Amino acid sequence: DTAVSQTPKYLVTQMGNDKSIKCEQNLGHDTMYWYxxxxxxxxxxxxSYNNKELIINETVPNRFSPKSPDKAHxxxxxxxxxxxxxxxxFCASSQERSDYEQYFGPGxxxxxx
Amino acid sequence: xxxxxxxxGPFNVPEGATVAFNCTYSNSASQSFFWYRQDCRKEPxxxxxxxxxxxxxxxxxxxxxxxxxxxxxxIRDSKLSDSATYLCVVNWWSSxxxxxxxxxxxTLQVKP
Numbered sequence: 001d002t003a004v005s006q007t008p009k010y011l012v013t014q015m016g017n018d019k020s021i022k023c024e025q026n027l028g029h030d031t032m033y034w035y036x037x038x039x040x041x042x043x044x045x046x047x048s049y050n051n052k053e054l055i056i057n058e059t060v061p062n063r064f065s066p067k068s069p070d071k072a073h074x075x076x077x078x079x080x081x082x083x084x085x086x087x088x089x090f091c092a093s094s095q096e097r098s099d100y101e102q103y104f105g106p107g108x109x110x111x112x113x
Numbered sequence: 114x115x116x117x118x119x120x121x122g123p124f125n126v127p128e129g130a131t132v133a134f135n136c137t138y139s140n141s142a143s144q145s146f147f148w149y150r151q152d153c154r155k156e157p158x159x160x161x162x163x164x165x166x167x168x169x170x171x172x173x174x175x176x177x178x179x180x181x182x183x184x185x186x187x188i189r190d191s192k193l194s195d196s197a198t199y200l201c202v203v204n205w206w207s208s209x210x211x212x213x214x215x216x217x218x219x220t221l222q223v224k225p
Contacts, residue, residue: 040217041121041217042215043200044215045212045214090156097211098204098211098212099204099211099213102213104157104158107155107156
């Protein structure tokens with residue numbers, strides 16, 4: 001009964017490829033997020049959706065495109081992968097607002113070679 | 114200056130010790146504050162919210178000093194299972210939208 005799930009858990013790919021990460025939450029939450037955790041362990045917000053509407057779009061290269069087909073799903077597509085994209089990507093969800101408890105998925109460890 | 118600053122540690126303490134972590138934040142308009150815990154190669158999980166009056170949850174006590182823009186976490190009677198990274202988190206409002214800003218985290222290793 002995973003609350004926030006992500007697939008795949010690990011992703012190894014070559015520079016220049018395009019890849020997608022999927023996220024689903026079964027908590028009935030309105031708001032979903034994508035975070036990136038780099039090698040120095042900083043966790044930074046990338047995007048946030050509320051009821052399928054994009055509400056946060058941080059300074060992220062436009063190679064990254066989120067898509068929310070419904071409020072339970074938030075996917076992340078990355079074009080033309082670069083070495084610097086290697087990181088752990090976490091999906092999260094919360095009830096309504098960012099200062100409610102956020103529930104994180106297990107993370108997707110992306111390695112670009 | 115980083116938006117949320119923490120000493121990364123590691124803090125190595127024996128079981129039973131009391132340990133304190135500190136954190137400073139740069140945005141004086143921040144309204145909500147949290148400590149999250151992240152185990153090695155796992156996702157972050159909420160440990161506790163931090164209130165102006167200070168709050169306690171078992172062996173854990175969180176304090177907030179708005180004037181100094183400073184947040185602390187005290188862990189009493191450390192257990193081996195407390196070994197993890199503790200993330201100081203501040204909610205930052207802009208244009209009616211909030212987002213969580215995470216510190217780098219402080220690593221705690223509790224030794225037998």
